[in-house]
Amino acid sequence: MNLLGKVIALGALSVIAACTNNDPSALGGGAGGNGAISPGSPSDPRSPAYFQQTVGDRVLFAVDQSTLSPQAQTVLEGQASWLLANPDFVAKIEGHADEQGTREYNLALGARRANAAREYLISRGVAGNRLTTVSFGKERPIEICSTEECYSKNRRAVTVLTGSTLG
Amino acid sequence: MMRLLTSLLLGLTLLTAPVYAQNGPLRLDLDIGVIEPLPFAAPNFVPDGPAAAQYAQDISRVVAADLTGTGLFREISSDAFISRVSSFEAPVQFADWKAINAQALVTGAVNVSGNRLTVRFRVWDVFAGQELGNGLQFSGTTEGWRRMAHKVSDQVYSRLTGEGGYFDSRVAFVSESGPKNQRLKRLAIMDYDGANVQYLTDSAAIVLAPRFSPTGDRLLYTSYETGQPRIYVLDVDRVKQSELKTQDGTMSFSPRFSPDGRSIVYSLIQGGNTDLWKMDLASGQSVRLTNTPAIETAPSYSPDGAQIVFESDRSGTPQLYIMPANGGEATRISFGQGRYGTPVWSPRGDLVAFTKQNKGRFHIGVMRVDGSEERLLTSSFLDEGPTWSPNGRVIMFTRETQGASGRSTLYSVDISGRNLRPVRTPDGGSDPSWGPLQN
Numbered sequence: 001m002n003l004l005g006k007v008i009a010l011g012a013l014s015v016i017a018a019c020t021n022n023d024p025s026a027l028g029g030g031a032g033g034n035g036a037i038s039p040g041s042p043s044d045p046r047s048p049a050y051f052q053q054t055v056g057d058r059v060l061f062a063v064d065q066s067t068l069s070p071q072a073q074t075v076l077e078g079q080a081s082w083l084l085a086n087p088d089f090v091a092k093i094e095g096h097a098d099e100q101g102t103r104e105y106n107l108a109l110g111a112r113r114a115n116a117a118r119e120y121l122i123s124r125g126v127a128g129n130r131l132t133t134v135s136f137g138k139e140r141p142i143e144i145c146s147t148e149e150c151y152s153k154n155r156r157a158v159t160v161l162t163g164s165t166l167g
Numbered sequence: 168m169m170r171l172l173t174s175l176l177l178g179l180t181l182l183t184a185p186v187y188a189q190n191g192p193l194r195l196d197l198d199i200g201v202i203e204p205l206p207f208a209a210p211n212f213v214p215d216g217p218a219a220a221q222y223a224q225d226i227s228r229v230v231a232a233d234l235t236g237t238g239l240f241r242e243i244s245s246d247a248f249i250s251r252v253s254s255f256e257a258p259v260q261f262a263d264w265k266a267i268n269a270q271a272l273v274t275g276a277v278n279v280s281g282n283r284l285t286v287r288f289r290v291w292d293v294f295a296g297q298e299l300g301n302g303l304q305f306s307g308t309t310e311g312w313r314r315m316a317h318k319v320s321d322q323v324y325s326r327l328t329g330e331g332g333y334f335d336s337r338v339a340f341v342s343e344s345g346p347k348n349q350r351l352k353r354l355a356i357m358d359y360d361g362a363n364v365q366y367l368t369d370s371a372a373i374v375l376a377p378r379f380s381p382t383g384d385r386l387l388y389t390s391y392e393t394g395q396p397r398i399y400v401l402d403v404d405r406v407k408q409s410e411l412k413t414q415d416g417t418m419s420f421s422p423r424f425s426p427d428g429r430s431i432v433y434s435l436i437q438g439g440n441t442d443l444w445k446m447d448l449a450s451g452q453s454v455r456l457t458n459t460p461a462i463e464t465a466p467s468y469s470p471d472g473a474q475i476v477f478e479s480d481r482s483g484t485p486q487l488y489i490m491p492a493n494g495g496e497a498t499r500i501s502f503g504q505g506r507y508g509t510p511v512w513s514p515r516g517d518l519v520a521f522t523k524q525n526k527g528r529f530h531i532g533v534m535r536v537d538g539s540e541e542r543l544l545t546s547s548f549l550d551e552g553p554t555w556s557p558n559g560r561v562i563m564f565t566r567e568t569q570g571a572s573g574r575s576t577l578y579s580v581d582i583s584g585r586n587l588r589p590v591r592t593p594d595g596g597s598d599p600s601w602g603p604l605q606n
Binding site: 092104111112115140 | 346347348350373375376394395396416418420421434436438439440441462464465478480485506508509522524548549551552567569570571573598
């Protein structure tokens with residue numbers, strides 16, 4: 001227990017370090033800062049690449065909504081299991097909105113979405129101090145067309161692994 | 168570049184001029200609604216020597232551009248002129264200007280001595296054969312020539328409309344480049360007409376929504392410098408920024424100054440929920456203004472500082488509300504179809520400008536502060552973020568085009584809904600904040 005506490009504290013430190021980095025090409029389609037963590041091999045179930053590609057690092061939302069669909073809950077169950085099995089990782093959950101809406105409202109909406117994902121992970125046993133949130137509003141779409149096909153992918157909460165104490 | 172503005176010590180001198188009785192002077196009443204622009208002539212200001220020639224021509228052109236840019240005035244081409252103005256002191260040949268239907272005439276002279284530039288000008292009511300107001304003289308450094316031209320324009324506008332001008336003012340905005348999914352944003356400031364752009368930040372971090380202080384000396388804005396959106400204040404002349412400390416681990420955004428410049432109101436996100444807070448700038452202490460599970464954002468003070476208009480989705484969709492400046496019960500003012508956001512109280516206090524989203528279109532609109540007389544001024548795929556000209560007659564906003572190549576551009580529109588026009592910027596532009604008239 002003592003050891004775990006130290007690991008989490010170290011993880012939190014690495015989050016702070018990661019925050020000062022504004023590299024937009026973060027691992028796993030994240031839009032924000034990202035520490036220099038290796039994605040590893042997608043075939044390694046303990047790797048961030050596996051988390052991103054196989055577990056699924058993102059959940060999508062309906063227009064103007066922050067409630068989690070059954071499909072989103074399934075993805076988050078997988079994320080929670082992975083995070084519980086890999087306690088040395090911490091994560092930043094990024095909330096995003098599509099471009100329909102004002103900049104201010106979308107920032108607030110993105111925060112709701114990120115928080116909804118975080119609360120769900122906490123309800124499945126992931127320690128809250130391993131999970132931070134940030135909203136990018138409509139500032140960082142991943143799809144750039146102006147139709148629902150793109151919008152539906154932009155209304156997302158992405159769980160970005162931001163640190164590992166094992167390296 | 169900032170040194171330019173601080174070192175520009177504008178001298179203002181009243182020219183001695185004959186005083187005419189003013190009965191029924193030329194007056195463009197903006198409340199009636201101007202459909203036919205008032206024709207004016209602005210012959211090149213008279214240079215008093217070769218050193219002044221280019222300045223005289225440039226100043227005349229900026230004055231004419233300022234006036235025609237309002238949509239309220241129409242310049243008569245110099246090709247039509249009968250009289251030549253070769254001396255500032257010579258009597259005006261009113262018959263020659265009447266013949267080409269110039270209702271107003273602006274004459275001027277420019278003197279350059281070393282790096283010192285002096286502009287003298289007079290405004291004439293051609294059909295009354297009288298001067299409107301008194302001749303004035305501005306002087307400053309040659310590098311500040313555009314500001315002197317704008318000051319002349321403000322005087323002309325003021326004499327012809329009876330209202331304050333807005334030409335000698337600056338606009339802070341976000342300069343945008345790059346594709347939509349990796350857009351680079353820099354904080355920038357420029358003259359109201361897009362001249363003299365200066366960049367205040369680099370594009371390393373996303374920056375959003377600069378807001379001028381009431382006197383124009385500071386800017387509030389939001390930056391992702393730390394990875395989280397947080398509020399910063401920047402001293403415009405020194406280009407020196409500092410973070411405004413809100414609660415640790417929170418996101419803060421959408422700040423705006425109080426009219427006395429001593430406090431700010433802003434949005435703070437805690438546990439995914441966005442509420443309004445107010446910070447006293449001297450002490451750094453914040454107090455909560457709203458406490459609901461709804462999104463409360465985009466606050467803007469009334470000019471007297473007594474009330475705040477803001478956006479909330481407490482009814483289920485984003486709508487506009489007004490509450491006392493210290494918090495308390497809020498009154499909903501928007502009741503039309505659609506979603507309302509980004510309300511901004513007009514400098515005159517009579518109107519609220521807003522963004523409206525309805526049936527897949529975005530609009531910039533205005534309504535009275537009690538929510539009545541809603542008028543939509545624009546319509547496009549995405550218009551948002553209005554800001555008022557210092558005199559409350561013009562609104563500048565962001566227009567973004569749709570699709571993968573979508574681009575943001577600044578636009579301005581008269582509150583009558585007329586004279587919609589792009590504001591030229593070197594790259595894309597968004598989130599304008601129109602500063603006060605400069606001293």
